[in-house]
Amino acid sequence: MTWPFTRRARETWTDAELLAAFAAGDARAASLLTERLAPPLLRFATRLLSDPVEAEDVVQDAMIKLWHIAPDWQDGGAKVSTWLYQVARNLCIDRLRKRRGTDLEDADQVLDERPSVQEHLIEKDRYDALQMALNDLPARQRQAVILRHIEGLSNPEIAIILEIGVEAVESLTARGKRNLASALASRKGELGYE
Structure with missing residues (x-):
């Protein structure tokens, strides 16, 4: 395989072709x-762990595993990306278990404590409210919602990552969305949505 290192290659080569190269x-x-x-x-791992530093470690470990295989x-x-999400998910679960034994639902929450400038306060409040609501979801619902609605993966891709059927992904995603809507409904005005 010859390597046409151009800007076009970045857009046209598949993940599998790049991995082969x-x-x-x-x-x-x-x-x-x-x-x-x-x-x-990194976005996925950060959402699952609520800790950007730990998420960076997960991404690094997942990429190293990819280079080894x-x-x-x-x-x-x-797909390479699906395999990588699955590896990252498993690494996140391992870290969450180490934090709190085996109960994933009680994993520690680490809120974003970066100082915000005035024009970003509302967005930060929205992000924090969403993150807190995501953290309150059962682990499988949280993973399905993040993969589908934040990362934009398809249901079949999510099914592979979570090792469940497509129908189960649809059910988890629907329940997760309902639970998020319920958790955030009382905060609409506070978050600037009314």
Whole structure:
């Protein structure tokens, strides 16, 4: 496989093609794949852990696992991004279990404590309210809602990541959305939605 290192390559090569190029010794492919996959993975891990520093560690560990399996990757199976989300999810679950034994529902909440400037206060309040409401969801609902509505993955992709059926994903997502709406309904005015 020749490597046409152009801006167009960034947009046209699939994740699997980039992974194959990396496995063949092209470090530029790893760089492009990291640029493509790490940001959404970091958002996902941050939402699950409520801790950006810990989420960065999860992303780093997941990417390292990807680089290790690169030579053995079988194109035509799972998508690279789906496999990576599944690895990150499992790493997050491990970290949450270490925080609080095995009860994922009681995982510690770490709120974003960055100082905000005046024009970002409402957005920060909205983000915090959503994060708190997400943290109150059962773990599987929280994961399904984040993957579907924040990360924009399809139900079949989520089913692979969560290791459940598509119908179960639809059910988890619907219940999660209802629970979020219920949790946030009383705060509409406070958050500037009325």
